[in-house]
Amino acid sequence: MIEAEGVCLKYSDGTMALNNVDLHIESGETVYVTGPSGSGKTSLLKLFMGIEYPTDGKLTVLGQPIIRGQASGIRQLRRSIGPVFQDFRLVKGRTAIENVMLGARFLNMSNRKLKESAVSVLAKVGLEKKMFSMVEHLSWGECQRVAIARAIVRKPKLILADEPTGNLDKDNALNIMELFASLKDENTTVVITTHATHLLHDLGEGRLIHIENGIIHQERLG
Numbered sequence: 001m002i003e004a005e006g007v008c009l010k011y012s013d014g015t016m017a018l019n020n021v022d023l024h025i026e027s028g029e030t031v032y033v034t035g036p037s038g039s040g041k042t043s044l045l046k047l048f049m050g051i052e053y054p055t056d057g058k059l060t061v062l063g064q065p066i067i068r069g070q071a072s073g074i075r076q077l078r079r080s081i082g083p084v085f086q087d088f089r090l091v092k093g094r095t096a097i098e099n100v101m102l103g104a105r106f107l108n109m110s111n112r113k114l115k116e117s118a119v120s121v122l123a124k125v126g127l128e129k130k131m132f133s134m135v136e137h138l139s140w141g142e143c144q145r146v147a148i149a150r151a152i153v154r155k156p157k158l159i160l161a162d163e164p165t166g167n168l169d170k171d172n173a174l175n176i177m178e179l180f181a182s183l184k185d186e187n188t189t190v191v192i193t194t195h196a197t198h199l200l201h202d203l204g205e206g207r208l209i210h211i212e213n214g215i216i217h218q219e220r221l222g
Contacts, residue, residue, distance in 0.1 A: 006057035082151030103150030
């Protein structure tokens with residue numbers, strides 16, 4: 001699924017974001033990435049998305065090498081990834097359900113089936129009563145849940161979520177974390193960056209990756 005061997009990421013200003021990362025993530029695994037701000041969490045997700053390239057080492061995601069000169073392969077890879085960005089990247093002037101449907105527009109699915117799927121995932125994130133609201137009229141936390149629903153509706157092989165519970169209260173945050181964890185039943189791999197370490201003990205399973213100064217430490221939650 002994801003294989004990293006000696007991966008380093010050094011930015012043009014000299015910042016070493018990730019240093020000698022060795023990592024193997026299997027299909028269906030749920031991985032939580034913790035660490036202080038600036039430790040390299042978001043940089044790790046950018047590598048997995050092919051937004052950044054390793055400056056040293058080897059990285060393969062879903063069988064696709066993450067290297068320069070592989071633009072078409074990386075574009076294809078992204079069709080199998082459901083990203084949840086911190087800035088959400090929702091389309092203003094569209095409703096919640098329209099935004100979710102836009103996230104899966106490239107799938108070979110009828111409009112009726114796509115709408116049914118969008119309704120289903122919006123219900124799972126607790127937005128069944130807000131699905132026809134314009135996203136600019138939603139709260140920050142509600143927009144976050146629309147972004148999560150948009151990622152899930154694609155039925156991706158890999159979900160990459162950057163602080164997906166950062167603006168949610170504890171109950172909603174735990175529900176979202178449980179929803180992500182349940183995707184292992186569909187053999188979906190989920191990698192989540194989070195500061196909400198208190199929620200991980202409630203979940204009690206998955207793998208914890210802690211990053212300090214670009215160096216990874218790993219442990220099992222259960």
